[in-house]
Amino acid sequence: MSTATNEGRGRRMGGAAGGTPSTAAHALLPSPEPVQLVDPEGHPHPDDRYPLPDGDRLLGAYGRLIAGRRINDQANALVRQGRLAVYPSSHGQEACQVAAAVVLGDEDWLFPTYRDTVAVITRGVDPLEVLTLLRGDWHAGYDPHEHRVATQATPLATQLLHAVGVAHAAKLRGESTVVLAMCGDGATSEGDFHEALNFAAVFHVPVVFFVQNNEFAISVPLKNQTVAPSLAHKAIGYGMPGERVDGNDLAALLAVLGAAVDRARDGGGPSLVEAHTYRMQAHTNADDATRYRSADDVERWVLKDPILRMRTYLKTLDLLTEESEQAFAADADATAAVIRKGLNTEVEVNPTELFEYVYTEKTSQLREQAALLREELARDADAAAAGTDGSMEGDQR
Amino acid sequence: MTQTTEAPAPGTTLPDAGAAPAPRATTFAKALNAALADAMEADAAVLMFGEDVGPLGGVFRITDGLTARFGEERCFDTPLAESGIMGMAVGMAMNGMKPVVEMQFDAFAYPAFEQVVSHVAKMPNRTKGKVRLPIVIRIPYAGGIGGVEHHCDSSEAYYAHTPGLTVLAPATVRDAYFMLREAIASPDPVVFLEPKKLYWSKEEVDLAELRRTYDDGEAPRRIGRAVVARPGTDATLISYGPSVPTALAAAAAAAEEGRSIEVIDLRSIVPFDDETVCASVRRTGRAVVVAEAPGFASVASEIVARVQERCFHSLAAPVLRVTGFDIPYPSPKLEHFYLPSVDRILDAVDSLQWED
Structure with missing residues (x-):
């Protein structure tokens, strides 16, 4: 077993094919340092392999970044007002959110997690439909087929396998669909992460696995998840390339994710991209981050903020004008206003709908149970109309 | 392979239309x-x-x-x-x-x-x-x-x-x-x-x-539809999957002893066919559920509960279960002690408070 390299797989490595086993394997390794094209001070940081995206593309994405931050702020405020049950904020990770959405075409699919609300909205899904889950009206509020955005996954890493299946089906039909599947650093410890990457590689399907390493899985730091050199290094174990990117550098994210999407679309197979970023806020509003990390740690990341550096960069190049800044802010405010207005409007939930979608056709048991609930509701309504308390009447029976 | 009827080659004699292919x-x-x-x-x-x-x-x-x-x-x-x-x-x-x-x-x-x-x-x-x-x-x-x-x-x-x-x-x-x-x-x-x-x-x-x-759409729907696998009048055996042949064998053995046992093959566990099951039990007044799985918190338990809720006034005896024991599945040389057997089913049937 000294020649452990599986030469039969070599043809599936795309760019890695052709060389000797050791060079082929080496080509799968990520950059020693995360790819960065604009540094935290807003200075360009050229990289031979990844050209800087052009000004228009950056400017458009920057506008989405401003909107993304505003969406996070607005959603947090709505939790405080009791309008959302919970909100896992992507504050600080907005560059990842925006890039994941804008590198995809209409025919592509996005598989987001619960923290990727901004990515889902950036992809074009109605913000109020997205927030249905966290508002508590139903589970998934939008039609996944409409914008090709899967439901937001709350179990970890399970959606990565669904992404592989969507890509596999598209490939079998000869379509050019690419699937971008998101997960966090904690999810890389799950078995389904392993199975998804392995299945994607074996079936050579067009999936970009995009890990937002924000350093914490709720309270547990990355060092308790893995001792791998980086999460991107895990790719080589599946025979796919891995890449690391500065997760707060919008330009680098657009370049690296864009290249991975192009590669997948061109038949190069799956790849793994790890973005190094930081969860600036607690896991959710129910979490207390002071129990497991210091304010100094958080402060260090404030200086690496994705908006700050992109603003400096774009202004230095005279790409970002006063007028466009105002326009972006107005757009962001408009989105926030839609969210605020929508969530401050009481939506009536329909209890009998509980039975509607479990099966395509209700079973006789579900018909009985739906009838039972309808009777209870009718009794309550009658009691309310008669000025008595329905539940009291029920108790007296 | 897509043809359901093969076109005969020119000049060949058509087979006798009445001759069905032998099963x-x-x-x-x-x-x-x-x-x-x-x-x-x-x-x-x-x-x-x-x-x-x-x-x-x-x-x-x-x-x-x-x-x-x-x-x-x-x-x-x-x-x-x-x-x-x-x-x-x-x-x-x-x-x-x-x-x-x-x-x-x-x-x-x-x-x-x-x-x-x-x-x-x-x-x-x-x-x-x-x-x-x-x-x-x-x-x-x-x-x-x-x-x-x-x-x-x-x-x-x-x-x-x-x-x-x-x-x-x-x-x-x-x-x-x-x-x-x-x-x-x-x-x-x-x-x-x-x-x-x-x-x-x-x-x-x-x-x-x-x-x-x-x-041709002529196969009756089976999802959600149980079937009477053997008609009878004295008691109902309710079963599914691997236990159906055992239940049928038990019914055949009971017939030799003069008892007419009906056997229901559920086919569909979910959706569950309350109607067919309860119609049978209401007719016979006695029922035993037969299933291989451990009986505790099982499909068999659910069937018993449903039958008692719906057929209480038709029942002459408690609804019984013959199931696997509440143990991990036994090794090959021991499995026959575990699996519902004809004898175990007949014993259960015998205990259904017969008046004769």
Whole structure:
């Protein structure tokens, strides 16, 4: 077993094919340092392999970044007002959110997690439909087929396998669909992460696995998840390339994710991209981050903020004008206003709908149970109309 | 292969139209194989995948010949990872395919449990029906074949307890064919439990005739429909899957002792056919549920509860259960002590407070 390299797989490595086993394997390794094209001070940081995206593309994405931050702020405020049950904020990770959405075409699919609300909205899904889950009206509020955005996954890493299946089906039909599947650093410890990457590689399907390493899985730091050199290094174990990117550098994210999407679309197979970023806020509003990390740690990341550096960069190049800044802010405010207005409007939930979608056709048991609930509701309504308390009447029976 | 009737070559004499093709002794396994092939022939979206289902044809040969006939894009082996198989099936079903997956053995399906419970079963409800998952999860299941541990579990209760799943367990060769076709055509996810010990059971059937019957829409619906497998008047045995032949044997033995026992074959555990079951029990006034799975918190328990709730005033005796003991499935030399037997069923029937 000294020649452990599986030469039969070599043809599936795309760019890695052709060389000797050791060079082929080496080509799968990520950059020693995360790819960065604009540094935290807003200075360009050229990289031979990844050209800087052009000004228009950056400017458009920057506008989405401003909107993304505003969406996070607005959603947090709505939790405080009791309008959302919970909100896992992507504050600080907005560059990842925006890039994941804008590198995809209409025919592509996005598989987001619960923290990727901004990515889902950036992809074009109605913000109020997205927030249905966290508002508590139903589970998934939008039609996944409409914008090709899967439901937001709350179990970890399970959606990565669904992404592989969507890509596999598209490939079998000869379509050019690419699937971008998101997960966090904690999810890389799950078995389904392993199975998804392995299945994607074996079936050579067009999936970009995009890990937002924000350093914490709720309270547990990355060092308790893995001792791998980086999460991107895990790719080589599946025979796919891995890449690391500065997760707060919008330009680098657009370049690296864009290249991975192009590669997948061109038949190069799956790849793994790890973005190094930081969860600036607690896991959710129910979490207390002071129990497991210091304010100094958080402060260090404030200086690496994705908006700050992109603003400096774009202004230095005279790409970002006063007028466009105002326009972006107005757009962001408009989105926030839609969210605020929508969530401050009481939506009536329909209890009998509980039975509607479990099966395509209700079973006789579900018909009985739906009838039972309808009777209870009718009794309550009658009691309310008669000025008595329905539940009291029920108790007296 | 797509033709249902072969056009005769010019100049040949047409065969006698009245001469039906002779039914042949056909195994349960072959009927499943034919159902898969016919479904794949009828619909290009139907895919079959799992462990060893490709060139080998599955460890029980249920997928025999499918890769050769339909190509390795339609019937293929996956890496050895059940959650991967199930999760990939979810994505494929989201994107227009109708995956049929094989979990190699009942207990080997457990790594896929999260995908089944959290995604396969819930996706249509989560999305208000916008995403349907027409997936069939084929599981060779239950014991009676002298299998070693982890190869003989009766796992139906886990699935039956999960809203959103249809759970089927055929007991006859004809039902194996028709129910698998119906499962593949269903817009809802189906857990299709194949009793391993019945794989090599045979019936005289003509598979081409079954295909015509199904394709012409003449096969009565079986999902959600129990059937009276043997009519009787004195007591009802309620059973499904691997326990149906045992219940039938018990009814035959009881007949020799002068008792007329009706046997209900549920076929469909979910949806459950209260109507057929309760109509029988109301007629006979006595009932015993027979199932291999451990009895505690089981499908059998659910049936007893439903029957007592609905047929209390028709009952002459408590509804009893003959089930597996509440122990892990025994090793091969001990399994016959565990499995519901004819004698154990007859003993239960004898204890139903007869007045004679």
